[in-house]
Amino acid sequence: MPTHAVVRESNAGITPADAPRVAVFTGGTAGIGKATLQKLVAVGTEIKVYVIGRNGPTHAGFLDELRASNSKAEIVWLEGQVSLLSETRRLCDEIKSKEKSLDLLFMSAGYVPLGGRKDTSEGYDTTMAMSFWTRALLANQLLPLLRAGASSTSSNSTTNNNPRVISIYAAGMEKANIPLDDLDLKSKSNFGIMNWAATCASLNTVYLDHLASDPQNAGVVFIHNHPGVVETDIILKGWNEGSWGPTLIRWVRPVMSFFQRFSREPPISPEESGEKSLFLITSAMYGGKGVAVPNKDGVEEKAGGEKGKTLAGGDNGSVFVVLPRGNCEQPKEVLEKLYVNGGKEKLVAETEKVLKPYV
Secondary structure (H helix, E strand, C coil), X not given: CXXXXXXXXXXXXXXXXXXXXXXXXXXXXXXXHHHHHHHHHHCCCCEEEEEEECCHHHHHHHHHHHHHHCCCEEEEEEECCXXXXXXXXXXXXXXXXXXXXXXXXXXXXXXXXXXXXXXXXXXXXXXXXXXXXXXXHHHHHHHHHHHHHHHHHHHCCCCCCCCEEEEECCCCCCCCCCCCCCCCCCCCCCCCHHHHHHHHHHHHHHHHHHHHCCHHHCCXXXXXXXXXXXXXXXXXXXXXXXXXXHHHHHHHXXXXXXXXXXXXXXXXXXXXXXXXXXXXXXXXXXXXXXXCCECCCCCECCCCCXXXXXXXXXXXXXXXXXXXXXXXXXXXXXXXXXXXCCHHHXXXXXXXXXXXXXX
């Protein structure tokens, strides 16, 4: 379980060989994604980053700041809506037309549906689409580039990191009783906040584990991370236009933040979340290669140390379920119950059914 001091020490030791050379970010213009992108680019290594988002002109200043922080960085803006599967496929095709390999797919776009279900033009709930369906499509479509990146890593002595797929969501919140016959939660009785969170968490973990278990993807690291309570505006985005919710939250947030600081998992700043995400991107603690793994005392070692374990309890071939403190969880009991009567197969089959028109 790495402390914040260990995370910072590890990040300070990142070399050009440890950092990704080509990366794709969704959610990189706000909150955790934005903080992570800032930290990654500021490392100062040569890197090309595709930043996917909407309303490009409003983010021009931020993109210019990124470029100013690292003269070796190439920042490419891709205008697109990642709540739509058709748009996501178009964006993937554009990236694949320009790149031969990829080192990082970082996905953090999304918000909490406090205003209730709101469908996209394709018939899927917007928050479900952003939290899982389009993330699954991004991983599915960009895997050829990630595999190529893994092949390059194994044959290139100057590269010391495996390509990574990182989904920032709610690792550890998986549940055994999610509605397998209604995974998009179309029924009003299924669309509650806690059920929504548990279903998306389970979908992320199980589908990433499905991809990680494919021998073709052995050189790619898959991570599902729960960053904890981060002081962003994600809650404010979840209300319908004209709702009183955001106004109420702005009034009560200072009081909530005060008491949360005394909880077991106090909130952290976006900056700290960015540092933790940079650790996920570059540390060898979570499979493959990367910056040396810290031991119990936080001392960097060239080899060994306390590496995290995958969902299956190993070093690879499965997804890393990383909790807010950086420790890995193996929620076997929950997933074993979920998998009864072919639950895993149903989940993967339904995901592939949703993705089929776009692959």
